[in-house]
Amino acid sequence: MDIRNWIGLFVLGTINNLPYVIVTSAASTIADSFGKKNLIGLVFGANVALSAIVKTINGAFLLNVPYGARFIANAVLMLIGLFGVAYAPSFWFSLVCIVFVGASAAFGENVALGYLRLFPSKMVNAWSSGTGMAGVLGSLLYITFGCVVGAGGDNQDKLRHLIQxxxxxTSPAVALYLVSYFFIIKCPKTVPAVPQVQEEKEPMLGDSSTIQDEEEFPSVDVKESSFRRxxxxxxxxxxxxxxLSAVYLFEYIAQGCAAKVRPKSEYNVGCPELYAGLSLCYQAGVFVSRSSVQMFQIRKVHILSILQFINMMLWLIDVHYKFLPVSILPSLMIYVGLLGGASYVNIFYLLLHDDKYPDKDRELCINITALFITFGIIGGTAVETLLFSTALKND
Known part of the structure; x- marks a missing residue:
């Protein structure tokens, strides 16, 4: 059962994040294919534009909606985004479709993390490892397609074919996403198929129905308003x-620096380009660290935030002064991914495992924390766009 569920959750995490990662890896190509190279920041921004909204909707209104219905809705969002970007007639239409891709990744993440409360806490490693694999797989797919199509030059038709x-x-993977949830994963706890509303009443001593209700609806507390909870x-x-928000803010700025860290005249523009290669390095680091929680856990997560801040400053300084040899940039980007992935998996492991967080509130606590990922990404994208439009514009 554990192995079967591990595989299912791994697949669920991989496919949930795969379209999002392909957008991130292809951000430069998407902008170039429409002659909008200086608007690459808008691609990143579109990828997170609705993330906070869909995560808030899930946490505030959908916790009693069956997980199956939410996973199906997320699959539909994913397909709209994939087909829309593939056939987008303009840059602005492409951005709208990328919004759907990002919304799907964000909504699916919150739904899956809440779903994990029904499993042993270390099962978060299966999901997080899958999301890390999505990064590696997405980057590799993009680089492979780039080599086959011959992208890397300025021919916009070639770039559009690469995107298509x-x-x-990637779209057939959505079917596997649903197969994973409905046929591979076997939930160890019973989830009520139809949400019910409890009437406010004082529990009676020895009333077994009250205990049963609390077990079936752990997120409902009749003595506390929703806002107070x-x-x-x-x-x-x-x-x-x-x-978690800080780590994401710092690493997204560092990733953005990879697009400007060296002019194309200083490296091979062919297969792959430097930005795509560094993106793969970042995703490899994320995959390794997101798969690590079963071997060791980190409780002092603030240390990871501090180290990531130092990373960000190093990349920003190098964008301007170009003092780091190109040969060590891949290693530094792997390090960025290692810190980001370690923060993610250890924080959610603690939320699922630590007794500090009551079982009846665990899913809400997870949803609130995951919402801060979006805040960090939006903040990082905004700071990156501001810096590249002002102080680092000509670097």
Whole structure:
């Protein structure tokens, strides 16, 4: 059962994040294919534009909706994004479709992390390892398609063909996404198929129905308003959430620097280009660290945030001064991925494992924390766009 569920959750994580990663890896190509090279930041921004909204909707309104219905809805979002980007007639239409891709990844992440509360806490390693594999697989697919199509030059038709191949050939994976949830994973706990509303009443001593209700609906507390419950859970997870947001902010700025870290005249523009290669290095680091929680756990997650901040500063300085040899940039980008992935998997492991977070509030705590990922990504994208439009514009 554990092996079967591990495989299913791994596949679920891989496919959930795969379209998102392909957008990230292809951001430069997408912008170039429409002659909008200086608007690469908008591609990253579109990828997270609705993330906070869909995560809030899931956490505030959909926790009693069956998981199956939410996974099906997410598969539909994923397909809209994939086909839309593949056949986008303009840059702006492409951005709208990328919004669907990003919304799918964000919504699916929150649904899956909440679903994990029904499994042993170390099963978070299966999901997180899958999301890490999505990064490696997405980057490799993009680089492979780039080599086959011959992208890397300035021919916009070739670039558009690359985008079509990458996104259309990813779309069949959505079927595997649903197969994983409905046929591979076997949930160890019973989830009520139809949500019910409890009436407010005082529990009677020895009333077994009250105990049963609390077990079936762990997220409902009749003595506490929804707002007070959300605020209480926010205070519980704030330290973890802020650290996760900070790590994402710092690593997204560092990743953005990879697009400007060297002019094309200083490296081979062919197969692959430097940006795609560094993106693969980053994703490899994420995969390794997101697969590590079963071997060791890190409780002092703020250390990872501090190290990632130092990383970000190093990359920003190098964009301007170009003092680092190109040969060590891949290793540094792997390090960026290692820190980001370690922060992610250890924080969610603690949320699923630590007794500090009540079982009845665990899914809400996870949803609140995951929402801060979006805040970090949006912040990183905004800072990156601002810097590349002002202080680092000509670097």
């Amino acid at each position: 191949y990458a996104f259309l050939l 959300i605020f209480r859970c926010l205070k519980l997870v704030l330290w973890m959430a802020l650290n």
